[in-house]
Amino acid sequence: MRDDKNLTRIANLLRQAEGTDNEHEAATFLQAAQRLATAASIDLAVARAHDPAAARSGPTVRQIAIGTAGKRGLRTYVALFVAIGHANDLKVDVAHNSTFVMAYGFPGDIDATETLYSSLVVQMVTASDAYLKSGAYKEEVAAKVVTDSSGWRTRRRVEYTPLSPITARLNFQSAFAERIGTRLREARDAARAEAEAADRGRSGSTQIALRDKEIEVVDYHRAESTARGTWRGSSASAGYSEGARRAGDRAGRRARIGEQERLGGPRAALEEG
Template sequence: MTDDKTLTRIGNLLRQAEGTDNEHEAATFLQAAQRLATAASIDLAVARAHDPSGAPAGPTVRQVIIGSAGKRGLKTYVALFVAIGHANDLKVDVAHNSTFVMAYGFPGDIDATEALYSSLVVQMVAASDAYLKSGAYKQEVAAKVVTDRSGWQPRRRVEYTPLSPITARLNFQSAFAERVGARLREARDEARAEAAAADTTRSTSTEVALRGKEVEVVDYHRSQSTARGTWRGSSASAGYSEGARRAGDQAGRRARIGDQATLGGPRAAIGS
């Protein structure tokens, strides 16, 4: 189960990812960190299934500050946290202004999510800054669906306009978050498959334990959450840019974990 020794090992993997200039090595360390976090989570789930009375505490909820009110682009920061959280078995509620999230899950899973997010959000902002500074976005266009009301019946059409810096940033960061989330879910699924293959017991199946954990988190979220409605992520009203998203996706593939990550500790908001 998740303990200080395991958290230290995860932290070491994150720093190794930051310390290499080889993107394949960085990706390997990143995915190794996620697999280790998943393995620790599986151990906890199996322990709870085997002996519920003697197992550590169950799910909890923690508020995580995303940024200050009024800062543009907070939804892409939230999207990154949600993508990482889903890879670590969390349920996440989002504030109406995206300034904070409420993370529901087991403490170790929330710790791992915060650690990954703390580094990846810094990388995401730095990568999008570099993309804008390069000027590459100026060669792209934004596609936006508009309603033409000039005739007797309103018609929807796609309008293409020069790509603005803010629209470029939002598209870039949205694609970055999606790619990182996919990488982490792949690492999680690999760790789960390995654990299931190694499970030779009949009394406490890994798959049954994980399903029990999932149900426990869902039930806890339902009993504690006061959220209303569904969070829909970044609005498409600013426009869609294939070029900016492609650049963001590539940056997400190259993302490495920096030593800003502090497992189990508080994280400063970006742009607060």
């Protein structure tokens, strides 16, 4: 069941984050949005453990468009969605061309993930655009492992080349997604610890309900997923740039939240993320 009131409260927190010029306030609002999503998820898990009627509503799967086939950098968009999804108890399968994902979990958790993603993905793109426009990437290099074959001997070496705009963008956005994932997991863990501490010494039902919920989602994914193999995240084939990743990590730390229109994309083969 969709909790529109809860989603509205999360969206309001994201708008507050977007509206402040203070990095610490923006981070606080984002953390609060994730803690609210986690608290609502915990409440539902505990309710389902005690209410037979609520228990009838189990996990589901939802296809979510990421972008159109052929668009560069879709894997970093997927990485951001997967990071947010994992912080909200989802299992995620990824199309082989990264045009869409299949999110497995409870409806409220999928709703919260979509709400957070729609705000964060535009911030990621905007921040990477600003980084490229600044020209700072031109002072960086990309490291790439190259294999040389001579007769029966194969030798691997690291080759350094000037950092191209596309490689800079991919490294920046990958680091941004990783930092966002870390921030959201920290907020989730804090909310869970708070709920479990409040329940300690009584029934212990919160911890049990969360464990049962996790098992239910894993079992549902195992039964319903048609994914082949495991999604490996952004490819390093284009090259690795420490400078671009540092810039992306900084942007992920101070992310203010924006809005984004849904991108469209066709269905294709899936990998488990």
